[in-house]
Amino acid sequence: MQLNRKAYFFTLLTILFWGGAATAFKTALSQISPITLLSLSSVISLLVITILLISNHKFRLLTQLPTKQWFYLLILGAINPFLYYIILFEAYDRLPGQVAMSLNYLWPVMLALLSVPILKHTLNRRSLFSILLSFLGAVIIATAGDFSNWGKLDTFGLILVLTSTVVWASYWLLSTRLKVDATIKLFIGFLSGSLLSVIYALWNNQLLINLDNIPWLSVMYVGIFEMGFTFFIWLTALHLTSNAAKLANLIYLTPFVSLMLLAIFRHEEIYFTTITGLMVIIMVILAQKYWQKGFSKKTLN
Template sequence: MQDQKRATRYGLATVAMWSTVASAFKLSLAHLAPLQLLFLASLASCLTLAVVLAATGGLRRLAALTPAQWRRSALLGALNPFCYYAILFAAYDLLPAQEAQPLNYTWAVTLSLLAVPMLGQKLRRRDLFAILVSYSGVVVISTHGDILGMRFASPLGVGLALASTIIWALYWIWGAKDDRDPVAGLLANFLCAVPLCGLAMVLGPGLPPPDWPGYAGAAYVGVFEMGLAFVTWLTALRCAENAAKVANLIFLSPFLSLLLIHFFVGEAILPSTVVGLGLILAGLGVQRGRG
């Protein structure tokens, strides 16, 4: 049943969760290696999504998945959570949270670029202008405002943050025609990815240390970023009479995130970060037709 007020409440709840995750990533990575955080958070996400499905009577939809659908889950799970979060957490490990978080928001621009060769779509003039504006914001953030000097604080970190947007865009392109129940499909993806995450962790940094703040951070990331935020956002879009009004709420998240990064992570927010983020969001606004 459509209910715009209910949709807005769910949308704001999602924005609130998204606003905290950059800080949670950075605080958790002070105690865990990126692959350790990925494995523990993926386990927490599996448990969260299983509880949501059980509470809504959806476990039978998971059990009814066909072998072909499980093979699809293996492919999509290799992209998200395995590749996407492994690369994203590595970027957060190298960059200040105030830099990694805005760079990750360029995934929508990356999606429009990949849609040209993969979906046969054409770039409009508006798209090209949006790409130019958004990536000028990337340069401002990455160089701390020293555009002429073009000296990047961490070229590898910037490269990883931008690479994560490619993985995320590929995940959405290949998953666009997925006809499974969304929550059951996401849980299946995570169940297929957990062994990959565990193997990568064991072959890489090894088992996580007995550090309870790290475990708590991983649980938070898994429950909220990888689990509940997906469910509440999906619910918001399903309830919305006007989905565009709900979708526009995402523009609140990055600025709220910067405030939390400042107060909880302790980073002094640079003017170049604010300017660069403004350019990225302006580009996304142009692309969405907000002019």
């Protein structure tokens, strides 16, 4: 019982920290470019992960990792954090926070689609209907429920946020194939990603700015809580609980916390259609998990 209470506490922290990410993104991007935000926050995240690696006495595992796995993880770092976050931050820079955040939750749907060519999965009618319903939720968010609004939002921004879901789903599929300690995986990924981010920022003259003009609080929030530390809080919660599925469902409260924080700190007017579209997407994701669980039980029986 005590362990479960701790698990719920860590889960609530995870929801709160990840829920504040959209607000931190928009606050930082109101003062600096997406490239600058990525380069600074990824370096901060790398430092946090390095501290966690040393404190958990896992640094020696780096020397035991085969060269092939090192190379594979460095390549993954080019996908996430580098490619994923540069696309996502650019989308946030162009769109209202509520739209970018809500549409980003389409990644499990993209995961289901990509699993067909990559993992050779098949989609039944129920899965196809779920995917179509999810995209309907996305359309509701993008148009605020009125098709006459189509085109009023930045079209390229919408393309970017949808692309970010494909990139994240691809990273997830490629990453889960590699059985490596999570801390090691993140460290090497951010070692590669932060290096690429800094090089890209320098190439575009995006780091040659006055340090006093950088919103350090928001940048540090992104680096510490969005990219790094919170992932380990979430892993701790899953490790402590006797019911991981229940915690996994609770994590879908995060986008609604994000909407609340965007309204409070960024003064965004949260549209009813955003909540409606987001609820459609989340309900479909949860329904798919339930159906997959039921299918697994039937298979075992």
